[in-house]
Amino acid sequence: MTRPATALPAPHAEGSPRFAAGPSGDATASPRAIVKLVKVTKRFGATRAVDDLSLSLLPGRTLGMVGESGCGKSTVARLVVGLERPTSGELQYEGRPYPRSDRGMRRVRRHIGMVFQDPYEALDPRCTLRQIVGEPLMAHGLWRDGGLERVRTLLDAVGLPKAALDSRPSHYSGGGRQRVGIARALALDPALVVCDEPTSALDVSIQAQIINLLLQLQAVRGLAYLFISHDLDVVRRVSDEVVVIYAGAIMESGPTTAITTEPKHPYTRALLSGVTGTMPDQRKLGSRIRLNEERPVPTGACPFASRCPEVHRACVKRPPLLAVGDRLVACHLVTGGGAGT
Amino acid sequence: MAAVLLQSEPTETFADRRFRFHPRAALLAGLILLGALIVFALLAPLFGSPYRVFADGLNAQGLPLGLGAPGHLLGTDEIGRDMLARLASAGRIDLEMTFIADITSMGLGIVVGLVAGFYRGLVEQVLMRITDVFLSVPTIVSGLALASVVGEGLTGIVVVVTALYWAWTARVIYGEVLRLRSRVFVEAAVAAGVPRMTILRRHIVPHLSSLMLVLSALNAASVVSIGAGLSYLGAGVQLPRPEWGNMLEEGENALGYAPHLVVEPLVMIILTVLAFMLISEGLTNRGPTAREKTWLDK
Known part of the structure; x- marks a missing residue:
């Protein structure tokens, strides 16, 4: 809301209200949150897709969520x-728990839009x-x-011709379809739009257009985004804050600039070293960090332990998510719990 | 190689190309065949009464006249009735039975499949277990048993055939609804707060329409044979009213000396089944993926 549309490179979190994420949920005290997750766990059978996750989505701000495929982002x-x-x-939606009933949920859905990953699948071809x-x-x-006037306005806002009104999705390529998806997400004038990998199914040249469109719409409408991607380079461009997820749990979170220039968690460092962008601040990170092979981790240990290049004895105990400066980190190396042994 | 192909092309006639390359050839053939059968059945009054016994209907030995007899193109039956008139009159009741039973069994199956697929939980479990029961009963035996309860005639056979066949449709539709439910565009509608019935109407049913067409053609093919089969076994349409199935049964005794009494109704049944099979084949190949030509078709 406060950020001009042209501020494409990593936006700063200067003086912003503290984006809060913590295992206890006590740091998420801000009453202004549109949607708040409090110690949310989602299991599918034996797998924990989301593991004790707490975070807040604040009006007008973008929370980027990164992590590899299968880490629970989409969940x-x-x-x-x-x-x-x-x-x-x-x-919670505006401080109240999500309703259990279908009808109640519909009231919440009115205020939350969603842009899906695959624009070829997300629009009914008929x-x-x-x-x-x-x-x-x-x-x-x-x-x-x-309503019709509103649809016209929306199509115009996402850069589609008004004549598109009676065309079908098959007339458009990926980028055009994703614009339609964005227009649909905005139809009810939501406070929050969840973008689940909105660019990963698109050509690189189209990706930039869609990102710019999302940023421009945010500037005009004061939208909040939950922006999910495995592409740190994209997340860095759009987000005020970043959450790094591994195995459904937060590894590190904080202001985008801090996380991307000075990653503290070994997993964040590995993710950043894999970014193939051309921004100068990446070069100083040096060569790519290779992670170990993934193996099952004993219960109660750090979920990242088997792959961590800096694993040590303390890692058999799961590190708590603790505040370090302006960010939260879950790693013994950073928070000091048994480091150096 | 390419030159050879190019040279060979002009030698093909238009009809060849049409038959070989037109993806709807089967559909066309099926529709023409079915149309011909319907016209034949509708013209039944022109061929005279199926009950009229002709004085000259039997030969000197008292046996039925064969094919091509003067005045009786398809011969006569054992008591001297015109086979053409009987087949046409029978066709009317058979096709009527087929269309009605096809619609009722498809209708019931579609409703059950949609409801079970869309409303999960207890409703789904109950409906699909009932469907399983109906799928597992042996068709002919339970058909005969049911027929003895619901009675004879057209209504009876429609009820029996519906009971025997709705479960197949329900199964297929149910599976397709489950597949559609998990499509992202359905989830997108859910996420936007669209009510269930609207999702069903707008995003599920339209995607089922082509499948329903194919299914109903296939279903009709089964309905023809089971309808005639039940009449053959003595349930369903009763003598003296002619029906292809009971004509078969009637002609059986004369198989040794008048095979046309069996062959003619049999051919009618086969042609009707064939017509529906061709239509369903043609409809299947009309789908968006089937319409694309591959290098194999060239």
């Missing part, structure tokens, strides 16, 4: 929009753009109130 997105329910813990973008409006009884 977080699905939890936030209510496509999944947590096994334990709680999600519907016209009018139906796709207008569907959320109809669902919430807002169509009669100039």
Whole structure:
């Protein structure tokens, strides 16, 4: 909301309200959060897709979430929009827990939009753009109130011609379809838009266009984003704060600049060393860090232990997520618990 | 190589190309065949009454007239009735039975499949277990048993065939609904707060329409044979009202000296099944993936 659309390179978190994430949830005291996750765990059978995760999504700000595939990022997105329910813990919308009933959930969904990863799958091929973008409006009884005009405005806002109204998704390539997806996510004028890898299915040249569009829309509408990606380079461009996830749990979180220039957690360092971007601040990070092979970790140990290049004896005990300066880190090396032994 | 191919092309006639390359050839053939059968059945009154016994309907030995007899193109039966008139009249009741039973069994199957696939939990479990029961009963035996309860005639056979066949449709539709449910565009609608019934109507049913068409053609093929089969076994349409199945049964005794009494109704049944099979084949190949030509088709 406060950031101009042109501020494409890593936005600073200067004087921003503290983005809070912590295992206890006590640091998430900000009452202004649109959506808050409090110690959320989601299991699928024996796997914990999301493990005791707490974070807050604040108005007008972008929270980037990075991690490799299968680390539970998408599950977080699905939890936030209510496509999944947590096994334990709680999600809150404006301070109140998510309703259990279908009808109650619909009221929450009215304020949360979602942009999906694969624009080829996310749009019903049998519907016209009018139906796709207008569907959320109809669902919430807002169509009669100039719904068609609103769809026109939305298509215009995402850079599609007004004549697109009666075309079908098959007329568009990936970038065009993702614009439609964004228009749909914005249809109800949500406070928060969850972007689950919105660019990873697109060509590199199109990726930049979509990112710029998202930033521009945020500047105009004061949107909050939960921006999920495995691409740190993209996340760095859009986010105010970054959360690094491994095995469903937060490894490190904090202001984007701090995390990307001075990563403290070994996993964040490894992720950053793999970034192939051309920004000068990456070069000083040196060569790529190779992670060990993934093996099962004994219960109660650090989830990253088997792959960590700096694993040591203390890692058999899981490190707590602790505040270090302006960020939160879960690593004994950083927080000092038994380091150096 | 390419030159050879190019040279060979002009020698093909238009009809060749059409038959070999037109993806809807089967559909066209099936529709024409079915149309011909319907016209034949509708024209039944033109061929005279199926009950009229002709004085000259039997030969000197008192045996039925064969194919091509004067005045009786398809011969006569054992008491001298015109086979053409009987086959056409029977066709009417068979096709009527097929269309009605196809619609009722498809309708029931579609509703059950949709509801079970879309509303999970207890509803799904109950409906699909019932479906499993209906799938597991032996068709003919339970059909006969059921027929003895619901009675004879057209209504009886429609009820029996519906009971025997709805479960197949329910199974297939259910599976397809489950597949569609997990598509991202359905999830996107859920995430936008679209009510369930709207999702069903707008994002599930339209994607089922082509499958429903194929299924109903396949289903019709089964319905024809089981309908005639039950009548053959004495359930369903009763003599003296002619029906292909009971005509078969009637002609059986004369197989030794008048095989046309069996062959003719049999051919009618086969042609009807074939028509529906061709239609379903043609509809299947009409799908978006099947329409693309591969190098094999060239």
